[in-house]
Amino acid sequence: MAPVNGAADAPLKIGKHEFKSRLVVGSGKYSSFDVMQRAHEASGTELVTVAIRRIHLDDASGKTLLDFIDRSRYKILPNTAGCTTAKDAVLTAQLAREALGTDLIKLEVIGDPETLYPDTAETIVAARELVKDGFTVLPYIIDDPTACKRLEEVGCAAVMPLGAPIGSGLGICNPYSLTIIKQRSNVPVIIDAGVGTASDAAIAMELGADAVLMNTGIALAKDAIMMARAMRLAVEAGRLAYLAGRMQKRLYASASSPMSDLIGTTAK
Amino acid sequence: MNATINGERRELPDGATVAHLLNELNLEKNGIAVAVNERVIRGANFDEHRLQEGDVIEIIRAVAGG
Numbered sequence: 001m002a003p004v005n006g007a008a009d010a011p012l013k014i015g016k017h018e019f020k021s022r023l024v025v026g027s028g029k030y031s032s033f034d035v036m037q038r039a040h041e042a043s044g045t046e047l048v049t050v051a052i053r054r055i056h057l058d059d060a061s062g063k064t065l066l067d068f069i070d071r072s073r074y075k076i077l078p079n080t081a082g083c084t085t086a087k088d089a090v091l092t093a094q095l096a097r098e099a100l101g102t103d104l105i106k107l108e109v110i111g112d113p114e115t116l117y118p119d120t121a122e123t124i125v126a127a128r129e130l131v132k133d134g135f136t137v138l139p140y141i142i143d144d145p146t147a148c149k150r151l152e153e154v155g156c157a158a159v160m161p162l163g164a165p166i167g168s169g170l171g172i173c174n175p176y177s178l179t180i181i182k183q184r185s186n187v188p189v190i191i192d193a194g195v196g197t198a199s200d201a202a203i204a205m206e207l208g209a210d211a212v213l214m215n216t217g218i219a220l221a222k223d224a225i226m227m228a229r230a231m232r233l234a235v236e237a238g239r240l241a242y243l244a245g246r247m248q249k250r251l252y253a254s255a256s257s258p259m260s261d262l263i264g265t266t267a268k
Numbered sequence: 269m270n271a272t273i274n275g276e277r278r279e280l281p282d283g284a285t286v287a288h289l290l291n292e293l294n295l296e297k298n299g300i301a302v303a304v305n306e307r308v309i310r311g312a313n314f315d316e317h318r319l320q321e322g323d324v325i326e327i328i329r330a331v332a333g334g
Contacts, residue, residue: 026332026333026334027332027333027334028332028333028334029332029334030332033332036332049333049334050330050331050332050333051330051331051332051333051334052328052329052330052331053328053329053331054274054275054326054327054328055274055293055295055300055327055328055329056274057273057274057276057278057293057327064299064329064330064331065330065331065332066299066329066330076330078330079333079334081333081334091303091306091308091326092328094303094308095301095302095303095308095326095328096301096328096330097301098301098302098308098310098311099299099300099301099328099329099330100299100330166334167334213334214334215333215334216334219334
């Protein structure tokens with residue numbers, strides 16, 4: 001519910017998990033783990049995505065990603081990125097749960113390597129199976145209201161329609177479909193992918209998104225740490241603007257100052 | 269015996285368990301997960317789960333990603 005006269009916003013609830021921050025960030029593409037760690041801090045996030053990959057058998061030593069994510073501060077959202085079938089995505093999710101001790105999973109089943117658009121049919125099959133297996137499922141999906149509804153029906157804890165292709169930075173390409181998705185959704189809507197700069201994040205939130213997930217938009221900025229802070233402020237600004245309720249747009253001007261008692265006019 | 273580990277054929281001592289394998293690879297249990305023939309083996313069962321000839325083993329961890 002919207003706060004009244006500046007009251008605090010409610011936390012974001014995804015299944016049994018609660019978050020004050022509405023910005024979910026990735027851990028990929030940073031110039032170093034140190035920069036990533038500082039960007040995470042600047043973003044104010046409480047939820048960080050990671051990928052799941054085979055260990056290199058002959059080089060399993062050394063510092064790993066998890067040495068740079070303070071798990072008392074951030075929850076981990078493992079993904080099934082790169083999977084192209086429901087079967088592989090389900091096994092990847094099960095391995096992630098075992099490795100990381102979390103029921104959260106960002107379900108990603110890719111249908112096309114160039115656009116990285118999701119395979120909607122496989123995503124729904126995998127989502128159904130993972131929900132039955134006790135996961136809190138957050139599926140990456142096309143910005144299609146019907147696909148989002150199907151995912152909600154199989155028990156997903158949120159839906160994550162894309163704003164634009166993954167890593168493209170093209171911004172919110174179809175605000176109309178995202179608005180429809182939000183209006184019809186009974187679970188949180190997280191805009192996942194496409195955010196290139198702060199205004200994109202603000203637009204997503206102004207449309208009513210419950211949160212925004214981004215990786216490349218922060219990691220590939222010239223100053224990733226500064227951009228992380230910009231994204232934090234944009235998400236907060238967009239959220240507040242949405243809750244505050246924007247004025248109606250109008251074609252003609254409407255003066256903000258009184259039109260009466262101007263100097264040089266004739267007194268009546 | 270032979271098994272496939274992360275896509276590589278490897279020779280393992282007969283009767284080796286998952287725990288033996290991880291030890292041989294110098295891997296800590298923490299932060300990793302293991303599947304044998306597409307089934308996840310719980311960490312609590314690493315000591316008792318014996319590997320078989322021809323097993324297909326996947327060992328994963330979290331890496332940077334979005």
